[in-house]
Amino acid sequence: MVTQQFIQPDLKWQMDNISCQQAVDLETAPLSAEPGFLLWQKDIPEAYWRLGGQELASRINATKARLAGLAVVLGHHYQREDIIQFADYKGDSFNLARWAAQQRGAEFIVFCGVHFMAEAADILSAPDQQVVLPNMAAGCTMADMADPDDVLDCWQQLEAAGLAESTLPVTYMNSAASLKAFCGDNGGIVCTSSNASAVLQWAFKQRERVLFFPDQHLGRNTGVKLGIPLDQMLVWDPNQPLGGHTVEELRRARIILWRGWCSVHMRFTTKQVAGARAKYPGVTVLVHPECTLEVVQAADLNGSTEFIARAIREAPAGSAWAVGTEINLVSRLARENPDKLVFCLDTVVCPCSTMYRIHPAYLAWVLEELAAGRVVNRLVVPEATALLAKVALDRMLEVH
Numbered sequence: 001m002v003t004q005q006f007i008q009p010d011l012k013w014q015m016d017n018i019s020c021q022q023a024v025d026l027e028t029a030p031l032s033a034e035p036g037f038l039l040w041q042k043d044i045p046e047a048y049w050r051l052g053g054q055e056l057a058s059r060i061n062a063t064k065a066r067l068a069g070l071a072v073v074l075g076h077h078y079q080r081e082d083i084i085q086f087a088d089y090k091g092d093s094f095n096l097a098r099w100a101a102q103q104r105g106a107e108f109i110v111f112c113g114v115h116f117m118a119e120a121a122d123i124l125s126a127p128d129q130q131v132v133l134p135n136m137a138a139g140c141t142m143a144d145m146a147d148p149d150d151v152l153d154c155w156q157q158l159e160a161a162g163l164a165e166s167t168l169p170v171t172y173m174n175s176a177a178s179l180k181a182f183c184g185d186n187g188g189i190v191c192t193s194s195n196a197s198a199v200l201q202w203a204f205k206q207r208e209r210v211l212f213f214p215d216q217h218l219g220r221n222t223g224v225k226l227g228i229p230l231d232q233m234l235v236w237d238p239n240q241p242l243g244g245h246t247v248e249e250l251r252r253a254r255i256i257l258w259r260g261w262c263s264v265h266m267r268f269t270t271k272q273v274a275g276a277r278a279k280y281p282g283v284t285v286l287v288h289p290e291c292t293l294e295v296v297q298a299a300d301l302n303g304s305t306e307f308i309a310r311a312i313r314e315a316p317a318g319s320a321w322a323v324g325t326e327i328n329l330v331s332r333l334a335r336e337n338p339d340k341l342v343f344c345l346d347t348v349v350c351p352c353s354t355m356y357r358i359h360p361a362y363l364a365w366v367l368e369e370l371a372a373g374r375v376v377n378r379l380v381v382p383e384a385t386a387l388l389a390k391v392a393l394d395r396m397l398e399v400h
């Protein structure tokens with residue numbers, strides 16, 4: 001339970017107003033009408049391109065029923081509403097990874113998330129389970145900012161400077177499987193926004209400093225929570241020798257932060273926080289730790305998507321929440337908590353555009369193929385990579 005303040009009763013009309021504005025339209029445009037479809041995985045058969053929302057929904061439901069016990073659908077909290085409604089289990093990347101590690105019943109795990117999450121599920125699931133990502137073009141822009149070759153080059157520079165032995169690599173879950181494998185191979189570990197503090201505390205028991213990638217903001221915010229001074233956290237720029245620092249500066253650093261960020265969470269600003277407080281006195285500002293340090297410090301609370309959902313669920317009726325995270329989750333929380341005011345800090349819609357690529361047509365396609373005995377869009381992490389990545393993921397699951 002978190003500390004909470006109540007909004008004033010005369011704001012009731014504003015609650016109604018905002019809830020209406022944020023209601024998610026369950027109408028699904030046909031795939032061919034989606035403006036981004038040209039960039040998406042286009043080898044989906046043309047028969048699916050023009051199907052409307054209702055037909056897709058009834059076909060997905062019917063096929064799920066046929067596959068009961070054989071296939072399970074996982075959905076990330078940031079998924080669009082016309083996908084999350086089919087999820088047998090929904091959660092953040094940490095909980096979905098843990099679910100994949102624990103459940104052995106289903107032969108097929110249909111992962112409605114993004115590429116790195118499906119990779120983690122493949123690594124953690126049993127060898128006889130197969131992971132399917134409905135749209136292979138659903139990636140993560142933050143994960144792409146840590147190019148494995150660049151991280152390896154960074155490590156080699158740290159080795160040459162005599163700093164690698166005293167540095168532990170920590171990768172955020174939002175990274176390629178090969179980077180998780182790199183961590184597993186070098187004594188390192190994976191973290192999520194749910195467990196970053198516990199993971200960094202564990203890391204500092206192993207070595208003097210941490211190389212944290214790809215999200216500089218989660219790394220910095222967690223470092224600050226642990227009392228690490230800002231001048232002991234440096235940003236590594238992969239385009240500059242030694243990341244733009246001297247060997248001595250790097251030696252003094254406790255955390256070397258990769259220069260990566262989430263384009264969704266970078267949209268939130270301290271001005272929006274001030275605006276929410278001015279408009280709704282008594283509002284609690286709750287943001288994700290992928291936001292900048294300034295925004296996190298201006299907020300009342302910060303935490304993972306699971307933390308955000310729980311805080312609002314457990315809050316008293318009449319309380320007001322300005323939330324700094326992905327709009328699909330905020331809108332869902334607003335709908336599920338009609339007795340509270342829940343709204344997004346950013347008035348301009350800020351969806352995760354890559355997660356959005358899991359359109360119901362893709363889900364219908366992969367499920368109907370499974371029902372026909374064919375597996376499409378199976379995601380397989382090469383065995384050697386998976387073995388090492390699992391070492392780093394297992395360390396994380398033990399730390400939490």
Ligand code: SF4
Nearest residue numbers: 140141142262264352
């Ligand atoms: S919200 Fe940001 S970090 Fe999360 S999947 Fe989307 S781009 Fe990646």
